[in-house]
Amino acid sequence: MSDTAITVALVGNPNSGKTALFNALTGSRQKVANYAGVTVERKAGAIKAPDGTPMTVLDLPGTYSLRARSPDEVITRDVVLGRRPEDVPDVLVVVADATNLRLVLRLALEIKAVGLPAVMALNMYDIAERQGLRIDLEGLSKAIGMPVVTTVATRKRGLEQLLTIVQGVLASTAARPSTWHEPDVGDIRAAHREASRILSAHVKPPERPDTLTGKIDSVLLHPVAGLLILLTLLFVMFQAVFSWAAPGMDAIDLGLGALGGWVAGIMPDGLLQSLIVDGLISGVGSVLVFLPQILVLFLFILLLEDFGYMARAAFLMDRIMGGAGLHGRAFIPLLSSFACAIPGVMSARVIDSKRDRLTTIMVAPLMTCSARIPVYTLIIAAFIPRETVWGWVELQGLVMFGLYAAGILSALVVSFVIRKIFWRGAFEPFMMELPAYKMPDPGSVALNLWQRARIFLERAGRIILPLMVVVWALSTFPGPPPGATGAAIDYSFAGMIGRALEPIFAPIGFNWQMVVALVPGMAAREVAVAALGTVYAVADAESAVGTLAGVLSLQWSLATGLAFLAWYVFAPQCVATLGVVKRETNSWMWMWVMVVYMFALAYLAAFVVYRLAVAFGLG
Numbered sequence: 321m322s323d324t325a326i327t328v329a330l331v332g333n334p335n336s337g338k339t340a341l342f343n344a345l346t347g348s349r350q351k352v353a354n355y356a357g358v359t360v361e362r363k364a365g366a367i368k369a370p371d372g373t374p375m376t377v378l379d380l381p382g383t384y385s386l387r388a389r390s391p392d393e394v395i396t397r398d399v400v401l402g403r404r405p406e407d408v409p410d411v412l413v414v415v416a417d418a419t420n421l422r423l424v425l426r427l428a429l430e431i432k433a434v435g436l437p438a439v440m441a442l443n444m445y446d447i448a449e450r451q452g453l454r455i456d457l458e459g460l461s462k463a464i465g466m467p468v469v470t471t472v473a474t475r476k477r478g479l480e481q482l483l484t485i486v487q488g489v490l491a492s493t494a495a496r497p498s499t500w501h502e503p504d505v506g507d508i509r510a511a512h513r514e515a516s517r518i519l520s521a522h523v524k525p526p527e528r529p530d531t532l533t534g535k536i537d538s539v540l541l542h543p544v545a546g547l548l549i550l551l552t553l554l555f556v557m558f559q560a561v562f563s564w565a566a567p568g569m570d571a572i573d574l575g576l577g578a579l580g581g582w583v584a585g586i587m588p589d590g591l592l593q594s595l596i597v598d599g600l601i602s603g604v605g606s607v608l609v610f611l612p613q614i615l616v617l618f619l620f621i622l623l624l625e626d627f628g629y630m631a632r633a634a635f636l637m638d639r640i641m642g643g644a645g646l647h648g649r650a651f652i653p654l655l656s657s658f659a660c661a662i663p664g665v666m667s668a669r670v671i672d673s674k675r676d677r678l679t680t681i682m683v684a685p686l687m688t689c690s691a692r693i694p695v696y697t698l699i700i701a702a703f704i705p706r707e708t709v710w711g712w713v714e715l716q717g718l719v720m721f722g723l724y725a726a727g728i729l730s731a732l733v734v735s736f737v738i739r740k741i742f743w744r745g746a747f748e749p750f751m752m753e754l755p756a757y758k759m760p761d762p763g764s765v766a767l768n769l770w771q772r773a774r775i776f777l778e779r780a781g782r783i784i785l786p787l788m789v790v791v792w793a794l795s796t797f798p799g800p801p802p803g804a805t806g807a808a809i810d811y812s813f814a815g816m817i818g819r820a821l822e823p824i825f826a827p828i829g830f831n832w833q834m835v836v837a838l839v840p841g842m843a844a845r846e847v848a849v850a851a852l853g854t855v856y857a858v859a860d861a862e863s864a865v866g867t868l869a870g871v872l873s874l875q876w877s878l879a880t881g882l883a884f885l886a887w888y889v890f891a892p893q894c895v896a897t898l899g900v901v902k903r904e905t906n907s908w909m910w911m912w913v914m915v916v917y918m919f920a921l922a923y924l925a926a927f928v929v930y931r932l933a934v935a936f937g938l939g
């Protein structure tokens with residue numbers, strides 16, 4: 321970004337399409353979704369105006385006012401008011417949802433007071449046209465004192481005109497000193513009246529109002545039917561994760577097996593062959609197999625997000641979450657944590673109260689992130705028979721559903737305990753605008769899915785691959801002394817480390833190979849799967865290309881398998897998440913509290929599960 325570039329900041333209400341506009345302008349792929357509070361950071365992108373002038377575009381978190389309450393709104397306020405030296409805007413683009421103008425008009429009046437040249441982008445104009453909404457663009461523009469341009473961010477419509485007008489106001493208007501001050505209740509009322517006046521003067525109600533959203537909501541938000549539908553959706557999702565992904569997983573498995581066999585055939589036996597076949601193909605491959613499942617899961621999540629269902633799910637869960645002491649806005653952070661706890665912890669920024677935010681951050685890693693999928697499905701494939709329980713309900717999917725439910729339940733219980741022990745507070749009811757339903761756009765879903773695949777593959781290459789070289793080396797060296805009788809790996813460093821730590825984990829039924837896998841598993845959960853793949857492949861060179869699940873089902877008891885699952889529901893096995901918790905809470909203490917409480921829960925849960933299973937004769 322050059323200092324001479326013009327800086328354009330996109331400001332607006334949540335869910336008005338700022339990020340969609342940012343992506344359309346800059347060609348980036350920041351997350352866009354049909355609910356409020358998606359963006360919690362400022363993002364910058366460099367572009368050229370139609371006449372070639374370099375520009376920097378800033379995407380900002382959504383807000384209803386510059387009177388910022390939550391940390392994400394503070395970012396927006398500070399950028400707009402020029403308080404962040406690295407991002408001082410020259411011009412503001414107020415991004416408005418054309419079908420929902422009342423609140424953004426209030427914001428536009430505040431923006432006027434800031435004194436910078438400003439333009440309003442009337443976004444989602446396609447929907448406004450479909451509804452037959454009649455907006456007097458000229459009158460509106462006069463009333464708010466800034467040019468108005470219509471845009472359709474998702475179809476890249478109106479972008480050139482927007483940029484041209486942005487340059488126009490920059491050339492014709494000089495920045496005035498800011499007269500903005502934190503509005504008090506009286507100011508807000510006055511602004512509200514003014515916004516209503518502008519609205520009734522320049523916007524005629526739609527000829528074909530969106531009645532569909534109301535109709536769908538009467539079913540989906542029904543206190544009983546709605547919850548049942550939500551549960552059914554989740555249930556179908558986990559069934560699909562197993563049944564739809566199976567062919568893809570089998571294909572990858574077969575391909576990797578063939579690759580391993582081929583490499584073993586053309587390379588002479590020896591260290592290098594072992595590194596490639598046992599370390600890389602068995603190790604990294606055992607994680608790659610799970611790509612189809614991750615994609616099926618995200619396909620569901622992306623479709624539901626784009627459709628506008630997630631905000632409804634939040635609404636339905638509000639009573640239950642409130643009962644557990646979670647803030648109404650905690651749903652979105654917890655939902656994001658299903659992908660990964662890192663964006664989840666970050667989106668807790670939408671919560672204004674410090675304590676509520678901290679509670680949400682503390683429980684976010686309990687939600688089942690996608691890195692747990694390889695661990696869960698590996699153990700399920702090894703120990704849970706592929707049986708049909710009832711109709712189309714399969715046992716494996718049912719167990720997966722149970723593991724996700726265990727994560728959610730434990731998050732509710734932990735936040736309940738935090739609120740009871742550390743701080744009590746008033747229950748904050750859900751406050752989020754429910755977005756209108758939209759048909760998901762196949763192109764953007766496909767693009768997002770591809771992003772997910774890329775993240776997964778990049779992790780395999782950047783984190784798992786190098787770690788597997790280390791795990792392989794630790795399991796191979798030093799070689800066994802001459803005349804040794806045991807398996808070679810018993811004499812290796814990995815064997816020594818595993819045996820040294822084994823006593824700690826013996827009470828919960830873990831063997832030393834599992835302990836060896838837990839250590840690099842701190843880097844990321846799925847690394848443990850890869851490490852098991854490598855350790856067992858090195859240990860048993862004969863069947864190095866057999867499936868890992870098959871090996872585990874022979875080597876572990878069912879009780880051990882279940883204890884491992886219980887461990888992974890709770891263990892804080894991801895250093896990156898801990899780093900983000902430290903950054904977002906700005907405290908080492910809370911990070912350590914998280915480490916200690918999650919490890920304690922993991923150990924306890926694995927212990928109870930293991931002992932119970934043994935008592936039932938599954939040891």
Ligand SMILES: Nc1nc2c(ncn2[C@@H]2O[C@H](COP(=O)(O)OP(=O)(O)OP(=O)(O)O)[C@@H](O)[C@H]2O)c(=O)[nH]1
Pocket residue numbers: 332333334335336337338339340341351352353354355356357358359360380381382383443444445446447471472473474475626758
């Ligand atoms: N039909 C239509 N949909 C749009 C348009 N612009 C954005 N959307 C959709 O509106 C939803 C919200 O878009 P985002 O870009 O995430 O909104 P945002 O303003 O960045 O939201 P926050 O980050 O939460 O403040 C998404 O589902 C987009 O696909 C548009 O011009 N037309």
Ligand SMILES: [Mg+2]
Pocket residue numbers: 338339340351352358359380381382
């Ligand atoms: Mg956004």
